[in-house]
Amino acid sequence: MQKYLAEPDVTRMVFDVVRAQTLSEALEQLSSWRFDAILADLMLPDSSGLETFQVLQRKASGVAILVTTSVGDERAAMEAMRSGAQDFILKGSPDFRMLKRAIRYAVERKAALEQRDQVIRAAADGMVVIDATGIVRLVNPAAERMFLPASLLGRSFPYPIRLDETGIIEIPRPPQPPTLVEMRVSPMSWNLEPASLACLRDVGEVRRFDEMKTEVAQRRHADRMKDEWVAKISHELRTPLTIIKGAVTELAEGAAAPLRPDQMTLVGMAQHQVKRVERLILSLLELSRLESGATPLVRGRLDPAEVVHMTVSALQHAAAQRAVILTSQVTQSVGPIDADADLFEQLVMNLVDNALRFARSRVRVRLARGTPSGIELSVEDDGIGIPADKQGLLFSKYAQIDRPRGPEGYKGTGLGLAICKEIVALHHGVIKVESAPGRGTAFHVLLPELAEEPSEAGRPEPAHAAGGSL
Numbered sequence: 001m002q003k004y005l006a007e008p009d010v011t012r013m014v015f016d017v018v019r020a021q022t023l024s025e026a027l028e029q030l031s032s033w034r035f036d037a038i039l040a041d042l043m044l045p046d047s048s049g050l051e052t053f054q055v056l057q058r059k060a061s062g063v064a065i066l067v068t069t070s071v072g073d074e075r076a077a078m079e080a081m082r083s084g085a086q087d088f089i090l091k092g093s094p095d096f097r098m099l100k101r102a103i104r105y106a107v108e109r110k111a112a113l114e115q116r117d118q119v120i121r122a123a124a125d126g127m128v129v130i131d132a133t134g135i136v137r138l139v140n141p142a143a144e145r146m147f148l149p150a151s152l153l154g155r156s157f158p159y160p161i162r163l164d165e166t167g168i169i170e171i172p173r174p175p176q177p178p179t180l181v182e183m184r185v186s187p188m189s190w191n192l193e194p195a196s197l198a199c200l201r202d203v204g205e206v207r208r209f210d211e212m213k214t215e216v217a218q219r220r221h222a223d224r225m226k227d228e229w230v231a232k233i234s235h236e237l238r239t240p241l242t243i244i245k246g247a248v249t250e251l252a253e254g255a256a257a258p259l260r261p262d263q264m265t266l267v268g269m270a271q272h273q274v275k276r277v278e279r280l281i282l283s284l285l286e287l288s289r290l291e292s293g294a295t296p297l298v299r300g301r302l303d304p305a306e307v308v309h310m311t312v313s314a315l316q317h318a319a320a321q322r323a324v325i326l327t328s329q330v331t332q333s334v335g336p337i338d339a340d341a342d343l344f345e346q347l348v349m350n351l352v353d354n355a356l357r358f359a360r361s362r363v364r365v366r367l368a369r370g371t372p373s374g375i376e377l378s379v380e381d382d383g384i385g386i387p388a389d390k391q392g393l394l395f396s397k398y399a400q401i402d403r404p405r406g407p408e409g410y411k412g413t414g415l416g417l418a419i420c421k422e423i424v425a426l427h428h429g430v431i432k433v434e435s436a437p438g439r440g441t442a443f444h445v446l447l448p449e450l451a452e453e454p455s456e457a458g459r460p461e462p463a464h465a466a467g468g469s470l
């Protein structure tokens with residue numbers, strides 16, 4: 001053997017050979033050195049047959065092992081091949097002349113197999129190699145975790161193997177419910193024998209995700225049904241409410257008979273409540289109209305500065321009644337927007353109405369260029385502010401923050417900001433709140449500008465001042 005290894009040939013390989021006379025000597029050498037290949041005679045003074053190979057394989061699992069046997073002892077060599085030996089060479093046969101080449105191929109093959117095993121071990125999915133007799137030959141860590149606490153290695157695989165089919169298996173996990181695992185089995189070869197590779201994926205998470213998706217869809221459906229129902233009832237209430245309103249107004253105007261002061265107080269209370277219900281119904285219908293998208297927007301070129309100016313003028317009286325100074329400030333470069341004029345006006349109205357209700361002394365409406373583009377409408381007050389933990393809820397329907405009622409006993413419907421959010425979304429914009437409790441609140445609306453050059457004409461003044469103060 002030494003002779004063949006020393007002979008120069010095309011492989012130009014040079015070997016460092018360490019000889020061991022017995023298996024125990026070989027094991028000692030394997031503990032001290034790292035070898036590329038082992039050329040093992042299966043018949044040794046202290047070990048014989050397949051066992052020699054198995055002991056060596058356990059000791060040096062990553063090293064290529066080639067076995068040599070004498071004529072008549074080939075069976076053990078064949079079994080060694082099935083168990084993972086890289087090659088076998090009959091002593092005295094012409095194969096010995098090819099020894100260098102055989103070793104080289106064996107080392108390369110072993111390295112490739114080691115890489116394959118590494119990939120299997122590192123895979124996130126579970127992988128199990130099952131030989132032709134149904135015995136598990138390799139289990140990667142992901143599969144081991146699925147079958148814990150039992151170990152499958154060396155045991156018969158406990159599920160039916162159907163090649164090229166995907167199925168769900170249930171791995172018992174008492175006292176918890178079983179783990180659901182998707183299994184796909186593909187044919188492969190393992191140590192030159194046909195085998196199967198079972199790929200396993202825990203689908204419990206996927207199932208739970210699907211269930212959650214269904215639950216969300218059901219909730220959305222229920223929400224939609226509720227919204228439709230609320231819209232229908234609101235619509236139905238409009239006619240009776242108009243009749244009640246008419247009757248109460250007539251009573252208040254003394255159409256039936258002049259009222260005594262105590263009767264007048266009662267009728268006044270009824271009028272106040274009718275107005276409140278009317279406002280609620282109108283808001284509900286408006287929100288439902290916006291959410292459903294049933295009524296198309298009447299969009300067009302709109303000068304936001306003009307709307308701000310008009311709205312602020314219209315609310316000056318309300319501001320004065322509350323002793324609040326209401327001002328507006330418009331930056332010259334703010335261009336036109338593509339918007340529904342009624343809805344934009346309602347947006348400004350809702351925000352200023354809120355601000356006036358909570359301001360201590362002043363409310364400022366500002367219109368400026370947005371960052372990085374578009375326009376920015378800001379409504380700022382110096383009122384009680386909104387606690388940080390409540391700010392997330394503000395734009396949801398019916399959200400109201402527990403507060404003492406306003407000076408006129410006003411209790412809002414909690415729909416104003418939800419309507420604002422819808423209006424802004426329909427115009428592809430964003431609405432944000434900034435607030436410091438005790439110091440004030442600012443709502444900022446960012447809207448895209450109309451895609452054209454803003455005209456210089458029609459904006460002669462740098463700023464509009466309403467109420468004489470800026």
Ligand SMILES: Nc1ncnc2c1ncn2[C@@H]1O[C@H](COP(=O)(O)OP(=O)(O)OP(=O)(O)O)[C@@H](O)[C@H]1O
Pocket residue numbers: 283350354355358381383384385386394399400401402403411412413414415416417418441
């Ligand atoms: N500028 C503000 N300062 C402090 N709190 C505010 C301000 N704007 C809104 N809020 C709080 O947010 C809540 C929700 O406002 P929203 O406009 O949606 O409803 P509302 O004003 O109560 O009722 P509606 O507008 O339908 O008459 C208000 O009840 C109020 O507590």
Ligand SMILES: [Mg+2]
Pocket residue numbers: 350353354412415416417
């Ligand atoms: Mg409001």
